[in-house]
Amino acid sequence: MAMVLVLDFGGTKLTAGVVDTAVYHSGSLTWRAYKRVYSPAHGDARFDMEAMVALAHELLAGEKATAVGISFGGPVDVATGTVRLSHHVAGWENVPLPEIVASEFQTVVRIDNDANAAALGEWRFGAGRGVADLLYITVSTGVGGGWILGGRPFRGYNSMAGEIGHMVVDPAGPHCLCGKRGCVERLASGPYMAADWAETSGQQEGVTGQDVAIMAAQGNREARRILERGAWALGVGIGNAVNLMNPSQVILGGGVIKSGVHWWEVVRRTARETALPQAQVDIVPAALGDDAPLWGAVALVETT
Amino acid sequence: MAMVLVLDFGGTKLTAGVVDTAVYHSGSLTWRAYKRVYSPAHGDARFDMEAMVALAHELLAGEKATAVGISFGGPVDVATGTVRLSHHVAGWENVPLPEIVASEFQTVVRIDNDANAAALGEWRFGAGRGVADLLYITVSTGVGGGWILGGRPFRGYNSMAGEIGHMVVDPAGPHCLCGKRGCVERLASGPYMAADWAETSGQQEGVTGQDVAIMAAQGNREARRILERGAWALGVGIGNAVNLMNPSQVILGGGVIKSGVHWWEVVRRTARETALPQAQVDIVPAALGDDAPLWGAVALVETT
Structure with missing residues (x-):
């Protein structure tokens, strides 16, 4: 069974979810695990990264993700897999986020900015099917x-x-x-x-x-x-x-x-x-x- | 040798060309035959159509076109192959132009509006290569x-x-x-x-x-x-x-x-x-x- 880990780096909150692909292929939009935490007012990229990794390991509970998808709240160069910056959180300039996450979870990682990801989500699962x-x-x-x-x-x-x-x-x-x-x-x-x-x-x-x-x-x-x-x-x-x-x-x-x-x-x-x-x-x-x-x-x- | 006939229905002028595909594959943009005529001030779709067909037969000089491409100066529904209208020439409302041209020249016909055609032309042969x-x-x-x-x-x-x-x-x-x-x-x-x-x-x-x-x-x-x-x-x-x-x-x-x-x-x-x-x-x-x-x-x- 394929288990996908997804991470959403928002400007003020971090959300992670785990989903069984068998479940979403059936048309049922249910999370196996899901959790949201808020970023501190004066956090930075390093804090967000550590908090998100902890959140993900908590949701995975020892199991291995077959793939990781990331939505990032700010411009991303998808071709090179690089976060350009965040307008809300310091320290995100030119961070190779997919590379870091791939190293942490030892699997394939895909990334896009949040608006593109939301468009894709609504098209695949929501109002735009x-x-x-x-x-x-x-x-x-x-x-x-x-x-x-x-x-x-x-x-x-x-x-x-x-x-x-x-x-x-x-x-x-x-x-x-x-x-x-x-x-x-x-x-x-x-x-x-x-x-x-x-x-x-x-x-x-x-x-x-x-x-x-x-x-x-x-x-x-x-x-x-x-x-x-x-x-x-x-x-x-x-x-x-x-x-x-x-x-x-x-x-x-x-x-x-x-x-x-x-x-x-x-x-x-x-x-x-x-x-x-x-x-x-x-x-x-x-x-x-x-x-x-x-x-x-x-x-x-x-x-x- | 493939010989392509192309027709440009402008608002005030009609242009036709014939090109050997062997020639343009070589990168040389030369017409085998080419001619432009002007529409009369109070012409209509029927006049334009007849004038264009005569022009095309003149350029083909008895040979058969292997395909016909049309650029039309006004909105075209490409999916159905229908001219919606012309803002300059009367009588073009909902005309199935490719069908008429296919019947005349007994070959495959493709159509698009002039701006889309120009974009494609510049991309394939011009500034946008x-x-x-x-x-x-x-x-x-x-x-x-x-x-x-x-x-x-x-x-x-x-x-x-x-x-x-x-x-x-x-x-x-x-x-x-x-x-x-x-x-x-x-x-x-x-x-x-x-x-x-x-x-x-x-x-x-x-x-x-x-x-x-x-x-x-x-x-x-x-x-x-x-x-x-x-x-x-x-x-x-x-x-x-x-x-x-x-x-x-x-x-x-x-x-x-x-x-x-x-x-x-x-x-x-x-x-x-x-x-x-x-x-x-x-x-x-x-x-x-x-x-x-x-x-x-x-x-x-x-x-x-």
């Missing part, structure tokens, strides 16, 4: 994306495809940390919406993107304006992506998709208006939630 | 695009991929015929730049995109502003496309690319600033000029 061409977008702390094209993952020339978060949709919009103005991420991500609300309301601390969505639902006009602007930016980004690539499905994941019916209406309407009439698309919520990258890591091992 | 992932953009009467991804043409779910001309880059920009504001085509195409110049200058007739480029080079401030805005819009579109798909090369074709060194500088600088630093790209001129779609039609037959 049977779809040949899809774009997965996570709308969360940041906004990222991953492609399935022609029934397989598409990563681009040097594994940088899918960065819809830094598509400019409003060149006169607010400045983004990336150096440009009016990126999708700058307008649609949770922390940026929270920061914009805090700035206009004068309330400086502790507001989250979720709070903005709740205040908008309660009738707060400024919160509603910020939330609608985020949904509009995402909708323009989706419509532009549809004009460029003509996928038949766009899957949305991440915490911000829980912002309510009105948010979904604005995203869908704006995308429909931005895309050409002949290039329409289904925009649907992710089915696997926070575990999409982990299931994608399972699929990574399966397909390689 | 050896490149796995590229975007071809024609900047002309309209702005259209075609993809080569993973070393093969990518057309999307229903052959609508590549429509970079209707990517919105300035939501507060001028209205486009497509119903949106600030599309790449609305700002960067020749006729729209000419129309904008005519409107601001009060000169109403006979101005072309080429005139705007010449006036800009001669120091006319308004012409320069319009040309720079077009180059900026195209650059943002390219940068956004690079963030989404991470191609290693973007090839620019069409008459507007002859707008001078300054136009190229603005396009390249804006694209570089819009793309993430890790996803850089070479932006190069097309090598095959107006014949790119026709050479793409040769490649269409070759690869099918």
